[in-house]
Amino acid sequence: MLKQITVTVNGAQHTAEVEPRLLLVHLIREVLNLTGTHIGCDTSSCGACTILLDGKSVKSCTMLAVQANGKSITTIEGMIQDGQLHPLQEGFKENHALHCGFCTPGMIMRASELLANNPNPTEEEIRWGISGNLCRCTGYNNIVKAIEYAGAKMRGEETASTEPQFV
């Protein structure tokens, strides 16, 4: 039996008729065509499918679309504002924090809640904070730097890029 649900995704309201067993990540990717949210492990281990649900980071492969009825969702597509990269997106770009990029949307969505709760996290807090997100190519050092960069930028401080300078 189909259920009608209404969700606000990146500020826009959508109504859809869905099967109760439809996963939230499938609603986002296949019904709303927002493919920036990735499916990695499909077992709530890797964090690639992380989105914000009413401001809280959740793994959308382990929620049903019907559970999001009436709620507000932010995906990676909603991070860019007025054509400007979000400080986290800029931080990842500036610090070589991605290689294949598969984990990046989930990392950024998770980091956005981390910085919202704790605007100036220590390195240890960042590492614990992203402990539910797996990256299989860069290692985590540059991802941590990218989140530090975004935190500094959001606090209005000077930011240092680790981009190598060639003169």
Added chain:
Amino acid sequence: MIAQPFQYEAPNTLSEAISLLQKYGDEAKILSGGHSLIPMMKLRFATPEYLIDINGIPGLSHIKEEGGILKIGALTREADLEHSDLLKKHFPIFADATKLIADPQVRNRGTIGGNLAHGDAANDHPAVMLALNATVIATGPEGERAIPIDEFFFGFYMTALQPEEILTEIQIPIPGSGTGSAYHKLERKVGDYATAGVAVQLTLDKSGICTAAGIGLTNVNATPLRAARSEQALIGKPITEASVAEAAQYASEDCSPSSDLRGSEEYKRAMVAVLVKRMIHKAVERAGSK
């Protein structure tokens, strides 16, 4: 992976949810945080005909102190337990345990009620509840029923909850001064189940005599296990190296871990002994600093 089809209900009141349970019986499953149930449904280990989502029911997500009892609503998320100042004040063991439950995103969804009602000896809250002598409140058609934690876990995925009942609250007696608590689990990586986990709460009187002890073990038995002989080895005397060693020895003997990818039975017994010692020392340290 896609679950088998089911009918989804999202009641707005507890009585509505209980009526649905009366109607559907054991064909129905309660959906709380969903981070144990939904993976099992995706793997088709669980195939409920009806899913009753209780997330929209108000009044089930509190952490409050009433008449010397700490009351935690069953829908309270792990992340809220992790950051609660009230819990930090009385029970530092919650911060220890919740930090080691899955990962931050899962803790934003997972609930304490679900963690207990799932009846999995690998979950972390059961051992903590044993150490803290909690009482589980179940609500059914006849009203509320209080179930002592020692009578709650029956077997693998089996609890004292009846098909028409919902776990609605956890009640924990707030101990007097001189009490300390601690939890740790050995895990291979973030998000893994415990290789072994140990929860301890101790109360020491002014002369250093241990007057109460609760020790619970995670994932080293078919059900969450109270290390009763270990508790008795501590009560009525000062905490000494000898009594701690005795408690650790008893716990490692009384559990029955199975050999698996996380380690051999022998290794797990050894780790139980190590963790019992460490958690007793940590609980004593915390008891002294209060």
